[in-house]
Amino acid sequence: MPGARGEGGGRDRGRRRASPAGRQLRHVPLRARRRRANEGPDGDRPDARPRPRGALPDRSNRADLDVRGVAGHGRPLRRPPSWRNLRPSDKIRHFRRRQPGFRTGGRIRGARLPLRRPLSVPSAGTDPPKRGPRMSDVVTRFAPSPTGYLHIGGARTALFNLLYARSVGGKFILRIEDTDQERSTPEAVRAILDGMTWLGITWDEGPHFQMERMDLYRKEAERLLREGKAYRCVCTKEELDARREEMAARKEKPRYDGRCRDLAPGATEGKPSVLRFKTPRTGQTVVHDLLRGDVVYENAELDDLVFLRTDGSPTYNFVVVIDDASMGITHVLRGDDHLNNTPKQVLLYEALGYPLPRFGHFPLIHGMEGGKLSKRQDDVSVTSYREKGFLPEAMVNYLVRLGWGHGDQEIFSMVEMQDLFSLEHVGKSPSKFNLDKLLHLNAHYIKMAEPSLLANLLVPFLAKRGIDAKPSPWLIAAVRTLLERSRTLEEMAESAEYYFRAKPADPKAAAKFLTPEIAPVLLEIAEAYSALDDFDADMEDALKEVMERRGGNLKIHQPIRVALTGGTASPGLFEVMRILGRDEVVRRLRGAAGRIDA
RNA sequence: GUCCCCAUCGUCUAGUUCGGCCAAGGACACCGCCCUUUCACGGCGGCGACGGGGGUUCAAAUCCCCCUGGGGACGCCA
Numbered sequence: 321m322p323g324a325r326g327e328g329g330g331r332d333r334g335r336r337r338a339s340p341a342g343r344q345l346r347h348v349p350l351r352a353r354r355r356r357a358n359e360g361p362d363g364d365r366p367d368a369r370p371r372p373r374g375a376l377p378d379r380s381n382r383a384d385l386d387v388r389g390v391a392g393h394g395r396p397l398r399r400p401p402s403w404r405n406l407r408p409s410d411k412i413r414h415f416r417r418r419q420p421g422f423r424t425g426g427r428i429r430g431a432r433l434p435l436r437r438p439l440s441v442p443s444a445g446t447d448p449p450k451r452g453p454r455m456s457d458v459v460t461r462f463a464p465s466p467t468g469y470l471h472i473g474g475a476r477t478a479l480f481n482l483l484y485a486r487s488v489g490g491k492f493i494l495r496i497e498d499t500d501q502e503r504s505t506p507e508a509v510r511a512i513l514d515g516m517t518w519l520g521i522t523w524d525e526g527p528h529f530q531m532e533r534m535d536l537y538r539k540e541a542e543r544l545l546r547e548g549k550a551y552r553c554v555c556t557k558e559e560l561d562a563r564r565e566e567m568a569a570r571k572e573k574p575r576y577d578g579r580c581r582d583l584a585p586g587a588t589e590g591k592p593s594v595l596r597f598k599t600p601r602t603g604q605t606v607v608h609d610l611l612r613g614d615v616v617y618e619n620a621e622l623d624d625l626v627f628l629r630t631d632g633s634p635t636y637n638f639v640v641v642i643d644d645a646s647m648g649i650t651h652v653l654r655g656d657d658h659l660n661n662t663p664k665q666v667l668l669y670e671a672l673g674y675p676l677p678r679f680g681h682f683p684l685i686h687g688m689e690g691g692k693l694s695k696r697q698d699d700v701s702v703t704s705y706r707e708k709g710f711l712p713e714a715m716v717n718y719l720v721r722l723g724w725g726h727g728d729q730e731i732f733s734m735v736e737m738q739d740l741f742s743l744e745h746v747g748k749s750p751s752k753f754n755l756d757k758l759l760h761l762n763a764h765y766i767k768m769a770e771p772s773l774l775a776n777l778l779v780p781f782l783a784k785r786g787i788d789a790k791p792s793p794w795l796i797a798a799v800r801t802l803l804e805r806s807r808t809l810e811e812m813a814e815s816a817e818y819y820f821r822a823k824p825a826d827p828k829a830a831a832k833f834l835t836p837e838i839a840p841v842l843l844e845i846a847e848a849y850s851a852l853d854d855f856d857a858d859m860e861d862a863l864k865e866v867m868e869r870r871g872g873n874l875k876i877h878q879p880i881r882v883a884l885t886g887g888t889a890s891p892g893l894f895e896v897m898r899i900l901g902r903d904e905v906v907r908r909l910r911g912a913a914g915r916i917d918a
Numbered sequence: 919g920u921c922c923c924c925a926u927c928g929u930c931u932a933g934u935u936c937g938g939c940c941a942a943g944g945a946c947a948c949c950g951c952c953c954u955u956u957c958a959c960g961g962c963g964g965c966g967a968c969g970g971g972g973g974u975u976c977a978a979a980u981c982c983c984c985c986u987g988g989g990g991a992c993g994c995c996a
Contacts, residue, residue: 465996497996557994564993573920573992594994612923621921621992629994636996660922660991683924684990691989718930721945725931728944747931750989754929757946767959805958815957877955889957 458490459650462516462523463640465497466508469701470515472753473655473685473693476719478521480682481653483720483741485524493647494526499639501531515702519712520734528647530639537634540642540672541595541627549671552593553580553626575623595628597638597668605663610651610680610743617663625664641665645674653680653743656750657692680743683750685722690752698753705758709781709809711769714762722751731764763807771799774809781813787820798899801891815890819899822908823886825915833879833888839916841866841876842883846909855902860894883912 462478464470478494485492494516498504513527544550555576564574580588581598600619607615627638634642644652659681669676687698699705705715717732724747726732726740766774775795782789789795798819799812806812817823825834848862849855867874881890884905890896897905 463996467996500995503995553994560993568919571919575920575992609923615922617922623992626994631994633994635994640996655990656923657990658996661996663922681923686989688929721930723930725944727932730931730945744935745932749924751931752929754946757930760946763959803959875955881956887957891957893955 456488456490457650458485458488459493459648460485460490460653461493461495461526461644461647461649462521463495463497463643464512465500465503466505466512467500467503468508468511469703470512471693472698472700472702472705472719474512475515475519475521475702475715476685476722477653477655477682478516479519479716479719479737480724480741480746481651482521482523483737484651484653484743486738487741490650491524493528493649494523495528495643495647496526496530497636497639498529498531499634499636501633511703515706518706519702519716521716528643530643533643533646534634536646537639537642538628538632541634541638544597544627544671545595547671548598550595550597550627551581551583552588553596553624554583554588554591554593555580573621578624581624592630594626594630596624596626597664597671599624599664599667605666607659607662607666607679609659609662610653610678611682611746611748612659615659615662619663619667622664622667627668637661637664638668641668641672641674644677645669645672649677651678651680653682656681656684680746682723682746683748686750686752688753688755693753709811709813710758710762711765711777711809714758714765717765718758718761722753723747731761759807766806766809766812767803769803771796771803774803774812775799778809778813778816781809782816782820785813785817787813787817789820794899801895801899805889805891818885818887818890818896822911825882825886825912826888829882829886829888833882834912834916835879836916838876838879839913841870841874842879842909842913844870845876845880846906846913849902849909850906852902855905856898859897859902879912880909884908 460481462474462481464474464478482492484490494513496504496509496512498509509527516523541550545552553576560576563577567574576596580596599622603619605617605619605622607617609615625635625637627635629635643649662679662681666676684692687693689697693700702715706712713733716734716737720732720737720741721730724741724745726745732740772791775791775798778795778799779789779791798816802812802815806815845863845866848866849859852858852862863876863880867876870876877893878888881893881896882888884890884893884896884900900908
């Protein structure tokens with residue numbers, strides 16, 4: 321399952337406890353800001369008493385409409401509901417961020433970019449530096465292997481890399497790790513690029529492909545050999561496997577025993593061989609991890625890794641090192657599953673004479689059943705969420721909250737994330753993927769989205785149900801009635817069905833509400849409606865009149881609803897009628913009445 | 919098995935870096951109530967956690983140690 325590694329396609333996992341040395345990224349300004357934010361409520365309140373549990377801050381200055389939209393996705397949104405729960409200081413910050421021209425200079429607010437177009441990040445530099453220089457020399461990267469789709473864990477790895485780079489004004493590079501010719505496919509490359517673009521995870525440079533760099537790898541491999549830092553190994557796969565089994569049986573850590581390490585130079589002549597790295601047998605290698613502090617490895621625990629295969633192709637650990645070094649990656653941020661690779665890579669950096677980047681390993685995302693995300697039990701492909709009708713804003717918002725937090729804030733736009741993100745607030749323990757929360761966020765973003773936009777997005781989902789709809793004012797109106805009751809576009813399309821065709825009434829609902837005594841009432845309403853001049857304006861009164869004529873408290877709403885929609889749950893009755901239009905309403909009323917056996 | 923990482927409500931997390939402001943805050947889910955022509959939305963309330971044991975300290979969710987539990991890595995995959 322190589323596509324599922326934290327490096328790129330990866331899942332992620334691990335919690336906290338770091339030696340001070342590891343916490344290099346301390347940004348005083350940020351902390352100061354947080355402190356200020358925490359003091360906000362009391363400072364702003366006349367009584368300065370702690371707010372009782374459950375009480376809300378003043379919301380008189382609440383502004384509900386913000387049409388500027390979720391940056392990063394170019395989708396207009398209203399003010400997030402969490403707005404009302406924000407501390408005053410946060411509100412101010414929020415407000416400022418949204419002011420045109422305020423802190424927006426230079427940065428291309430997550431605009432969707434055509435693939436492959438290098439986006440040299442900020443320009444003008446009109447922003448005051450927030451923490452550190454706006455333009456910094458930080459370079460991060462996402463390096464998936466194109467063996468499948470874009471994996472959820474990989475997407476988060478990519479996101480964190482992007483966010484970290486942006487938060488410090490650095491650069492984010494996309495690199496495709498296609499050394500595995502057997503399994504790498506152009507379709508997979510496409511899928512990864514599409515997935516990232518859909519999510520709004522845009523890269524500043526690339527994609528670069530490793531296969532284009534073969535010569536470099538060979539050259540560096542030869543250099544290691546020449547310098548005596550590597551050796552040829554003629555052990556066959558079968559021999560290796562057998563030895564590994566033996567070691568496992570002896571309860572040892574299975575690893576290469578180094579028997580070819582000191583072979584006489586001529587001894588490997590004419591035999592197929594690989595190149596192995598001479599790992600020091602003594603001493604320690606320490607990884608200074610940005611999130612975990614110093615992690616110390618005994619070199620004796622490390623393997624003599626093969627870095628050039630029999631066929632001359634380089635292996636992962638070798639290639640990443642060369643690529644990261646030659647691309648000037650300053651921060652290698654990836655899933656926890658790579659932590660144990662890191663000392664080997666550190667040794668390689670040293671042997672090759674490259675400057676060491678900083679490393680940061682964040683915890684993996686676990687599946688709903690615990691353990692790493694598995695294809696079997698969990699939906700791991702970004703595409704599948706797209707197809708189920710999730711919005712990219714919701715996905716990204718959900719992913720960023722898996723492992724990262726900013727106080728009590730739950731809703732983040734891409735812009736906010738880029739501003740607020742910091743490595744010190746990335747947790748260390750793995751998190752479980754939780755569909756309910758994703759659904760909740762999706763529902764939120766659907767509610768906030770511009771109906772016209774949703775209408776466009778909804779069309780393919782309607783098509784999937786055999787409904788040939790086109791974006792129109794009518795569709796938008798229909799969407800508007802469904803906004804608050806749909807958690808995904810798929811759900812919305814499902815509920816929208818009765819707007820397009822009369823559905824057979826649900827038997828239970830029909831039995832309960834479409835009773836013989838109700839039939840004449842439905843007919844009477846139909847008659848009243850067909851006589852109206854202005855249906856939209858008078859339908860409520862007309863219904864009232866019929867009810868009065870029928871005397872008192874006749875429960876007629878549910879029967880009408882069932883007649884119109886086929887079910888007992890729908891938007892407001894009159895909303896539905898307005899969408900359907902008078903003729904269709906009359907038709908369905910009569911139809912329902914006719915189907916009732918007297 | 920060996921090595922490495924991790925440990926706050928069922929879940930995601932705030933709080934841990936500088937121990938006191940935490941009888942632990944928010945969100946999802948769940949349960950009530952209110953709103954209501956249904957379903958939702960929304961509002962209000964409830965349930966619910968510092969894994970255990972030792973230290974250090976006037977004071978520990980926060981610092982140290984051990985245990986337990988969870989996860990990851992051990993490839994001519996990435």
